[in-house]
Amino acid sequence: MQKQAIFQSKLLPYLLVAPQLAVVLIFFYWPALQAVVQSFLLQDAFGLSSSFVWFDNYIELFKDPAYFESIIRTFFFSFAIAVSSLSFALLLAVMADKPLRGVMLYRTLLIWPYAVAPPVVGVLWIFMLHPSLGVISRYLRAAGIDWNPLLDGNQAATLIILAAAWKQISYNFLFFLAGLQAIPKSVFEAAAIDGARPMRRFWTVTFPLLSPTIFFLLVVNIVYAFFDTFGIIDTMTRGGPGTSTVTLVYKVYSDGLLGGNLGSSAAQSVILMILVIVLTGIQFRFVERKVTY
Amino acid sequence: MANVTLRNVRKTYLGGFEAIKGVNVDVADGQFCVLVGPSGCGKSTLLRMVAGLETVTGGEIDIGGRVVNQIEPADRDIAMVFQNYALYPHMSVFNNMAYGLRNRGMAEAEVKSRVEEAARVLELSAMLERKPRQLSGGQRQRVAMGRAIVRQPKVFLFDEPLSNLDAKLRIAMRVEIRKLQRRLNTTSIYVTHDQLEAMTLADILVVMNGGQVEQVGNPLAIYEKPATTFVASFIGAPPMNLMSTRADEIKSQLGGSAGEAGILGIRPEDFVITDQTPSGGVAMSLTVEAIERVGAETFVYGAREQEDQRVAATPGELPPGEVIVRIPGTDAPAIGQKIRVAAISSKLHLFSGDGRKRIEA
Amino acid sequence: MVEQEGIRRYVAHIILWIGIAIVAFPVYIAIVASTQDNALIANGQMSLLPGGHFFEVYYQTIFVGTSGSTREPVANMMLNSLIMALLIAVGKIAISIISAYAIVYFRFPLRMPIFWLIFITLMLPVEVRIYPTYKIVADLNMLDSYAGLALPLIASATATLLFRQFFMTVPDELLEASRIDGAGPLRFFWDTLLPLSRTNMAALFVILFILGWNQYLWPLLITTRDDMQTIQVGIRKMITTTDALTEWPIVMATAVLAMLPPVFVVVAMQKLFVRGLVETEK
Numbered sequence: 001m002q003k004q005a006i007f008q009s010k011l012l013p014y015l016l017v018a019p020q021l022a023v024v025l026i027f028f029y030w031p032a033l034q035a036v037v038q039s040f041l042l043q044d045a046f047g048l049s050s051s052f053v054w055f056d057n058y059i060e061l062f063k064d065p066a067y068f069e070s071i072i073r074t075f076f077f078s079f080a081i082a083v084s085s086l087s088f089a090l091l092l093a094v095m096a097d098k099p100l101r102g103v104m105l106y107r108t109l110l111i112w113p114y115a116v117a118p119p120v121v122g123v124l125w126i127f128m129l130h131p132s133l134g135v136i137s138r139y140l141r142a143a144g145i146d147w148n149p150l151l152d153g154n155q156a157a158t159l160i161i162l163a164a165a166w167k168q169i170s171y172n173f174l175f176f177l178a179g180l181q182a183i184p185k186s187v188f189e190a191a192a193i194d195g196a197r198p199m200r201r202f203w204t205v206t207f208p209l210l211s212p213t214i215f216f217l218l219v220v221n222i223v224y225a226f227f228d229t230f231g232i233i234d235t236m237t238r239g240g241p242g243t244s245t246v247t248l249v250y251k252v253y254s255d256g257l258l259g260g261n262l263g264s265s266a267a268q269s270v271i272l273m274i275l276v277i278v279l280t281g282i283q284f285r286f287v288e289r290k291v292t293y
Numbered sequence: 294m295a296n297v298t299l300r301n302v303r304k305t306y307l308g309g310f311e312a313i314k315g316v317n318v319d320v321a322d323g324q325f326c327v328l329v330g331p332s333g334c335g336k337s338t339l340l341r342m343v344a345g346l347e348t349v350t351g352g353e354i355d356i357g358g359r360v361v362n363q364i365e366p367a368d369r370d371i372a373m374v375f376q377n378y379a380l381y382p383h384m385s386v387f388n389n390m391a392y393g394l395r396n397r398g399m400a401e402a403e404v405k406s407r408v409e410e411a412a413r414v415l416e417l418s419a420m421l422e423r424k425p426r427q428l429s430g431g432q433r434q435r436v437a438m439g440r441a442i443v444r445q446p447k448v449f450l451f452d453e454p455l456s457n458l459d460a461k462l463r464i465a466m467r468v469e470i471r472k473l474q475r476r477l478n479t480t481s482i483y484v485t486h487d488q489l490e491a492m493t494l495a496d497i498l499v500v501m502n503g504g505q506v507e508q509v510g511n512p513l514a515i516y517e518k519p520a521t522t523f524v525a526s527f528i529g530a531p532p533m534n535l536m537s538t539r540a541d542e543i544k545s546q547l548g549g550s551a552g553e554a555g556i557l558g559i560r561p562e563d564f565v566i567t568d569q570t571p572s573g574g575v576a577m578s579l580t581v582e583a584i585e586r587v588g589a590e591t592f593v594y595g596a597r598e599q600e601d602q603r604v605a606a607t608p609g610e611l612p613p614g615e616v617i618v619r620i621p622g623t624d625a626p627a628i629g630q631k632i633r634v635a636a637i638s639s640k641l642h643l644f645s646g647d648g649r650k651r652i653e654a
Numbered sequence: 655m656v657e658q659e660g661i662r663r664y665v666a667h668i669i670l671w672i673g674i675a676i677v678a679f680p681v682y683i684a685i686v687a688s689t690q691d692n693a694l695i696a697n698g699q700m701s702l703l704p705g706g707h708f709f710e711v712y713y714q715t716i717f718v719g720t721s722g723s724t725r726e727p728v729a730n731m732m733l734n735s736l737i738m739a740l741l742i743a744v745g746k747i748a749i750s751i752i753s754a755y756a757i758v759y760f761r762f763p764l765r766m767p768i769f770w771l772i773f774i775t776l777m778l779p780v781e782v783r784i785y786p787t788y789k790i791v792a793d794l795n796m797l798d799s800y801a802g803l804a805l806p807l808i809a810s811a812t813a814t815l816l817f818r819q820f821f822m823t824v825p826d827e828l829l830e831a832s833r834i835d836g837a838g839p840l841r842f843f844w845d846t847l848l849p850l851s852r853t854n855m856a857a858l859f860v861i862l863f864i865l866g867w868n869q870y871l872w873p874l875l876i877t878t879r880d881d882m883q884t885i886q887v888g889i890r891k892m893i894t895t896t897d898a899l900t901e902w903p904i905v906m907a908t909a910v911l912a913m914l915p916p917v918f919v920v921v922a923m924q925k926l927f928v929r930g931l932v933e934t935e936k
Binding site: 110111115169265 | 662663665666669670673674676677678679680681683684687695697698700702749750752753755756757758759760761762765768771772775776778781782783784785786787790791805806808809810811814821822827829830833839842864867870886889902906909912913916919920927928931932
């Protein structure tokens with residue numbers, strides 16, 4: 001797609017794109033390139049010289065069970081967060097799509113958590129579910145659950161999934177509501193006249209018609225879980241106990257903090273990049289499909 | 294097969310807005326009833342109440358001898374064709390039509406035979422596997438019809454089903470719908486704002502305005518004897534000329550009760566250009582202001598003479614003092630010319646001063 | 655439908671209120687905790703009703719900070735966050751709108767390659783190239799500076815794409831008309847295109863401000879001086895000490911203060927927010 005009416009100028013367009021191009025080249029392409037180059041290099045112990053080692057860094061990474069575990073863990077977290085948050089948000093959106101009084105108020109009261117930063121989410125949830133002083137932990141212990149996410153890896157993972165899903169409810173709710181409102185009401189009415197009961201109506205009409213939105217949100221939520229959970233994990237568990245809440249991004253960060261192997265750290269970055277590119281690619285393909293729907 | 298009876302049906306919304314102010318209509322079995330009126334008159338709301346999509350806040354809706362006020366739309370044994378068709382975009386044409394049958398647990402063989410029969414009647418057989426987005430507007434409209442007829446319901450409900458089609462297709466589909474309804478002989482209620490559609494389709498016409506029924510009856514009877522000035526100006530195009538008339542005129546010309554001012558109505562086609570004044574009729578002088586030739590007929594827009602005190606009763610329809618005259622053919626007076634027109638007494642319509650009541654001579 | 659619809663409506667109201675309660679509960683607890691005595695909280699005796707220490711806790715949080723040795727008043731952290739968020743939002747909008755203008759309204763060699771160079775950045779958030787970026791910022795002497803905080807986060811294409819998309823919908827006749835009126839490219843941009851883009855810019859600003867305010871990993875890495883901390887980084891540092899020493903009322907007050915600006919923006923500018931969110935995700 002191109003504009004027919006345009007201006008003629010030799011220099012001006014370059015001046016106009018220059019600032020963005022400079023920022024993008026310096027802060028995006030140069031570091032990305034550095035990461036790719038470094039992922040093929042091996043530095044000596046003193047960081048004085050480095051040699052080209054092909055895919056050794058990558059091979060080392062995949063031989064490392066800790067890295068492999070963190071891949072599995074990241075995907076598990078992503079799906080758990082996406083599925084729990086999406087289903088709850090869908091329930092709320094379907095309810096809020098009904099012609100109820102005060103629907104605008106409900107919407108406002110449900111969307112604001114979008115604005116809460118991940119580290120704050122982490123602080124809020126660890127405080128509620130802190131083993132010794134959390135207000136909810138009291139009831140969990142009273143119910144006979146030995147609740148200590150600071151010691152129990154599974155509980156820590158649960159806590160992170162809960163907190164991350166909580167933050168994502170408002171985002172998903174908003175998009176579901178928009179998706180529902182884009183479906184003409186008469187389609188639901190036609191289904192009602194066609195004898196479909198509410199539950200059947202949901203599964204045979206609402207759900208299929210929402211499937212583009214669901215798919216879109218699934219991808220967005222997975223990407224969110226990849227990156228934005230960092231703040232939640234870092235304030236709640238610091239990856240612990242042990243490594244039970246170390247995700248890919250957290251591992252890049254913590255390995256880098258230790259200063260260790262630059263090549264390995266770069267290889268991790270490159271793998272993350274590839275994962276995100278694949279996910280975004282899937283999303284773009286789907287966006288095209290949505291247009292023709 | 295069923296009759297539909299509305300008894301003093303009312304609809305008041307939560308905010309207190311009264312959309313339907315007590316409607317009584319009786320549609321006999323197999324009849325085609327058309328609800329017509331300007332937008333916002335409540336006709337669609339009324340139809341949706343019959344369908345069960347809107348709650349009834351007063352009165353009774355009776356389908357086939359059963360009061361359905363509290364019955365789910367699915368259990369009213371009705372089918373509805375929506376203005377935007379409301380096809381299920383993710384289902385094929387076949388599944389769109391089969392959905393309502395399957396929901397009722399019909400055997401798949403029976404579903405198939407019914408859908409195929411409907412598709413044959415509507416000439417959709419070649420497109421059963423297509424999705425709605427692959428169809429033209431007219432084809433979608435037919436799928437919506439098909440979805441209604443496969444169910445073989447007691448009552449068809451149509452909510453402005455032709456308004457999304459272009460003019461030519463609209464006329465073709467209008468004829469199709471009428472033929473189909475005659476053949477199936479299913480009681481139908483049809484909502485439209487198009488008076489021509491209403492006139493041509495209806496066995497029984499219900500003219501609505503402001504949540505109330507203005508007149509119910511046979512379309513031609515309504516055309517010939519509109520009960521109110523609203524009906525007079527809404528049914529028929531161009532609209533009836535309406536002008537206030539003095540009490541003495543009513544008395545002398547139409548024999549109305551003395552001392553009563555009223556509104557006189559004359560349809561454009563009932564005027565004749567003549568210098569004579571028919572006995573008991575009305576004559577007036579006009580200055581021709583505009584001419585519209587449409588081929589078979591010509592419309593003359595004229596301004597009444599200054600000394601003529603009568604002004605149009607419904608300013609929205611006719612500019613004050615303007616009269617439309619229809620003459621056959623294309624032979625019309627020139628603009629600026631003075632002409633004299635007259636109508637005979639049997640073509641005059643007289644209404645009470647508020648326009649709410651027809652006064653018979 | 656008629657009768658059951660009433661019952662279903664009640665169910666819908668109830669479910670929505672449960673949703674709101676779930677969404678609001680953690681924040682309620684935070685507000686309550688920020689008004690209570692630390693000793694009580696540390697013992698696990700926290701009340702579920704607000705306490706009486708509101709003013710002293712918030713006063714200390716905003717103007718003093720924690721009792722630790724490396725304390726920093728939260729007011730200063732908020733100022734840092736504000737500057738960073740504004741720089742990101744304004745900077746990104748400014749450089750994006752002019753480059754989108756060049757790409758849509760001019761034909762020049764390398765136009766498409768440049769467009770693709772910018773477009774590709776859409777895919778990769780800063781997290782995936784965090785250490786190489788850190789190194790560059792360090793080499794450029796921008797650690798502990800506002801420029802270092804903001805610039806790498808400006809390097810993304812979302813806003814450029816959004817403006818490009820919007821410019822494509824602006825009718826050609828507008829440009830032709832203003833050219834007939836004697837306007838050059840800069841005049842047309844300033845007098846016609848910018849005013850038309852106001853709503854888009856506002857919607858984008860709302861989203862970018864929230865995203866900027868909520869940045870965490872990047873500020874965490876590149877700020878070493880306490881007086882350059884953003885509030886998101888500061889709050890984490892408050893709970894790094896052993897649990898017993900964490901001053902929970904102050905942590906919670908900081909959490910509340912950290913939420914206030916973005917939540918206020920979402921609620922007060924809901925329309926723009928929703929619009930910005932939907933459009934940047936397209």
